[in-house]
Structures are given as structure tokens and as C-alpha cells.
Amino acid sequence: MDTLDIDGDYGEGGGQILRSSLSLSAILNRPIRINHIRAGRQTPGLAPQHLTSINAVAAITDAEVVGGTLGSQTVTFCPRQISGGEYTCDVADVRPSAGALSLIFQAIALPLSYAKIPSTVTLRGGTHVPWSPTVHYLQEIFMPMAAKFGLQGSIQLNRWGWFPKGGGEVIAKIKPTEDWRGMALKDRGKLRAIHAVSAASNLPEHIIDRQRKQIQRRLTRFDCPVTVEPIKGKAIGQGSLVFLKAEFENVEAGFSALGRRGKRAERVADEACDALQNFLVSDAAVDSHLGDQLTLPMALAAGESRFTTSRITRHLTTNIWLIQQFLPARFEVIGAENEPGEIIKVET
Numbered sequence: 001m002d003t004l005d006i007d008g009d010y011g012e013g014g015g016q017i018l019r020s021s022l023s024l025s026a027i028l029n030r031p032i033r034i035n036h037i038r039a040g041r042q043t044p045g046l047a048p049q050h051l052t053s054i055n056a057v058a059a060i061t062d063a064e065v066v067g068g069t070l071g072s073q074t075v076t077f078c079p080r081q082i083s084g085g086e087y088t089c090d091v092a093d094v095r096p097s098a099g100a101l102s103l104i105f106q107a108i109a110l111p112l113s114y115a116k117i118p119s120t121v122t123l124r125g126g127t128h129v130p131w132s133p134t135v136h137y138l139q140e141i142f143m144p145m146a147a148k149f150g151l152q153g154s155i156q157l158n159r160w161g162w163f164p165k166g167g168g169e170v171i172a173k174i175k176p177t178e179d180w181r182g183m184a185l186k187d188r189g190k191l192r193a194i195h196a197v198s199a200a201s202n203l204p205e206h207i208i209d210r211q212r213k214q215i216q217r218r219l220t221r222f223d224c225p226v227t228v229e230p231i232k233g234k235a236i237g238q239g240s241l242v243f244l245k246a247e248f249e250n251v252e253a254g255f256s257a258l259g260r261r262g263k264r265a266e267r268v269a270d271e272a273c274d275a276l277q278n279f280l281v282s283d284a285a286v287d288s289h290l291g292d293q294l295t296l297p298m299a300l301a302a303g304e305s306r307f308t309t310s311r312i313t314r315h316l317t318t319n320i321w322l323i324q325q326f327l328p329a330r331f332e333v334i335g336a337e338n339e340p341g342e343i344i345k346v347e348t
Contacts, residue, residue, distance in 0.1 A: 001030055003076065006325060009036035011318030015050050016292065019107040020319055022057040022077060023296060024326040026111035031078040038073070045071040048091050049099030049125065053107040056089040060111060060119075070094065084115030084176070091125030091166060098126030098166035098237075102133040105155070105172055110296055113151055113177040120173050127161040127168035128241050133289065134256045135170055136197060136243040141254035142293055145286075149297035149305070150180040160201050162239030180300045185285040185307035186342070189249025194219055194276075196228040197243040198269070200259070201235035207265045208232070211242050214269035219276075240265065242272040246279070253279055253287040282340045284310040291343065292316040298345045299329045306344040312337050 004025075008017050018034055025032045038044050046054070046069070054068050054075060061079035068075060089108075091099035101123040112119040127135040133142065139155045152175040161168020196219075198211040212228045219226045233239075240259030245252060257271035279287050286294065288311035295316065298305040309316070312335050320331045320343075335341020 003031040003033050004325065006032055006034045006322070007036055008034045008073070009039040011321055012314040013040045013318075014038055015047070015103060016315055016319060017322055018050055018075075019053055019103060020296060020322050022053060022107050023110045024323070025077055026057050026061045026063075026079045026082055027114055027300070028326060029079055029081075030326065031076070033074065033076045035074050037075065045073045046075070047099065048094040048097045049103050051094045052089055052091045052099060052125070053104045055094070056087070056104055056108050057111060059087055060108060060115070082111050082115050084112060084117040084119040086120050088122040089124070096166065098129045098161055098163040100129050100132035101125045101127055101161070101168060101170055102135060102138050105138060106293065109151065109153065109172070109174055110300070112174040113153075115176055118173065118175045120171065122169065122171055124167070124169050125161055126163060126166045127157065127170060128239060128258060129161070129163045130258060134241065134243060135168075136241070137254045137256055137289070140243075140245045141252050141287075141290060144252055145290060145294065146297050148183050148185070149294070149301050150177045151297060152177060160233035160235035160239070162201060162235055162237040165237035167236040180297065180302065182298070182301045182303035182305040182345075183307075184305065185251060188251045188253075188283075188285040191222065191224050191246060191248055191280070193225045193227070193247045194222060195245040195247065196226065197231055197241065198228055199231035199233050199243075200240040201233040202238045203240060205232075207240055207259070210265035211240065211269045214266045215242065215244075215273065218269065218273040240268060242269045244272050244276050246276055251285045253290070255279070255287070279310050282310040284308045284340055286310070288313055292319040295319045295323060295331070295343070299323045299327055304345060304347045306342060308340070308342045310340055312339060312341040316343070
């Protein structure tokens with residue numbers, strides 16, 4: 001099959017193009033060449049988590065890779081057959097860092113669902129780091145929502161990994177998907193409950209308690225049960241997290257905020273609560289971070305799928321463009337970028 005050339009600088013121009021390209025290349029057994037990888041970033045080319053993603057998808061597909069080195073802006077990837085089983089992917093094998101495990105998971109989850117046998121993958125690196133979904137988001141939001149389309153699996157958090165030390169570990173299990181199915185996620189339904197996590201590692205206990213109290217102060221006005229789970233996360237580094245899961249009748253939505261040196265615990269809680277409140281102002285079913293993550297399952301499912309989202313992001317429109325380089329799937333985007341809207345994958 002001819003090699004498909006992908007412009008890695010299109011649209012959002014980040015690592016998402018690489019990860020989605022690797023997933024679709026593996027699933028469709030299509031050789032690809034990705035050029036201009038992260039060309040517009042301050043440090044262009046492959047960072048440790050990107051190279052780990054390439055190595056991970058290469059391992060599960062016995063792929064031939066050219067250009068798979070740190071800083072490379074062009075990679076050729078030629079996959080063979082997808083094989084399930086047991087794998088280990090450690091960002092530290094490339095370079096010790098807090099490279100995001102969630103981004104590596106995004107690259108391998110859908111391909112492994114096409115394997116003939118179940119898979120267990122040990123992922124090591126950053127679990128709760130900036131500019132990426134937290135492991136809690138994957139566990140509580142992505143996996144349940146992707147399951148509506150057919151993805152079957154679970155994620156277990158064994159050790160937390162914060163920026164900059166990393167060192168976290170999760171165990172991801174993926175089962176073969178029997179059938180991808182289209183879904184309509186337009187109406188989120190009534191808010192039934194809010195489940196919160198106030199967590200910290202290797203920091204004074206009062207930080208967890210202050211985050212918890214601020215969450216309770218901010219969310220008392222909602223006419224639904226609110227629970228806050230305090231967690232001391234086992235880790236080699238320091239960090240703090242507030243994660244909110246909003247459980248509606250038909251969907252779940254998630255909102256995370258991370259602490260850092262000099263950032264008050266109350267502000268961490270406020271950031272997550274503000275994100276939840278902004279989402280509730282809209283009538284959308286899908287939060288802005290989930291939209292681009294659902295486009296691949298939508299593309300693989302037969303028939304029409306659709307969802308409403310609180311914000312049409314550049315990540316979302318870039319992923320739609322990328323999918324249409326591989327597949328005849330046709331998407332309609334109703335609404336303007338950075339505004340609420342609806343995404344429809346039209347039956348072809």
C-alpha cells in the first residue's frame with residue numbers, strides 16, 4: 001500500500017496528530033510518513049512521550065520505523081499485524097521525565113482493541129501532569145464514554161507521577177472490541193451527583209484538607225449529592241490534584257486542576273470548580289477535552305454518530321481533518337471554533 005503523507009504542522013500542530021496517525025496506521029495497516037512534527041512548538045520534533053508512543057505502537061504491530069529519535073520532525077511508520085498480550089512502556093527508557101502516560105495510552109488503546117486476544121500494558125511516566133488528561137480523567141470519563149462506542153478495558157493507578165520527576169505507573173487492560181457502534185450524545189440529562197478527589201503527594205496534609213473544604217464551599221449550591229475523597233498519593237515527587245466528575249443521567253464529564261509551588265490550595269479547587277460551572281452553563285453533553293478523544297471511536301463505528309460539546313477546540317477540528325486523511329468518513333461541524341457546537345459523523 002502507498003505511504004500516506006501527513007502534515008504534522010496542520011491545525012493544532014501538536015503531538016495529537018502523531019498519536020492519532022499512529023493509531024489509524026496500526027488499525028488500517030497503512031504505512032505513513034509524518035512530516036513537520038510539532039514544527040511550531042518551542043522545542044520542535046519528538047519529545048520523550050511522543051517517541052515512547054511510537055515505540056509502543058511499533059511494539060504491538062511489529063512496525064518498521066524510520067526517524068524514531070528524540071527531536072526528529074519526520075517519521076516513517078510501517079505497521080504489520082496487531083498483536084495483543086503483555087507490554088511495558090516506560091518514558092524513562094527514552095529519557096527520565098514526566099512524559100504523560102495518558103497520551104501514550106491514547107495511541108495504543110484503539111489499536112489493541114483490534115487484537116485477537118486481551119492486552120495488559122504497564123505504563124510508566126507522568127500520571128498527573130500539565131497539558132494532558134490526568135489518569136483520573138481517563139479512568140472516570142474517557143473509558144466510560146468510549147465504552148458507549150465499544151471500547152472495553154480498565155485503568156489501574158499504582159503510583160502517581162507528577163511533573164517534573166514522573167515515576168508513576170498504571171496498568172491498562174484492553175479487550176478485543178467485538179463491534180464499534182454509533183452513538184448520539186446530545187442530551188446529558190439531569191445532574192445526579194458530583195464526585196470529587198482532593199489529592200496530594202509528599203506535601204503537608206492541610207493542602208488536601210484545604211482543597212476539600214474549598215470544593216465543598218463552592219459546590220454546596222448544587223441540588224445533588226457531592227462527595228469529596230481525600231487521597232495521599234504514593235509518588236516519588238510532589239504534587240496536588242483536584243478532580244471533579246459530574247455524573248449526569250446520560251453522560252459523565254470531568255474537570256481537573258493541578259497544584260504547583262506558590263499556587264494556593266484554594267485556587268487549585270477553584271480552577272476545577274470554575275471549569276465545571278462553565279460547562280454547566282452550556283447544554284452540551286461532552287466536555288471540551290473529550291470531544292477530540294471521541295472522534296476516532298466515532299470514525300470506526302458504523303452508521304451515524306453525533307455529540308454536542310461545550311467548546312469546539314482546535315484539537316477537535318484537527319483530529320477530524322486527520323481522520324479524513326485515512327478514512328472516507330464525513331464529519332459535519334456545526335458551530336464556530338471556541339464556541340459550543342455539535343459534531344456529526346455522517347453515515348457513508
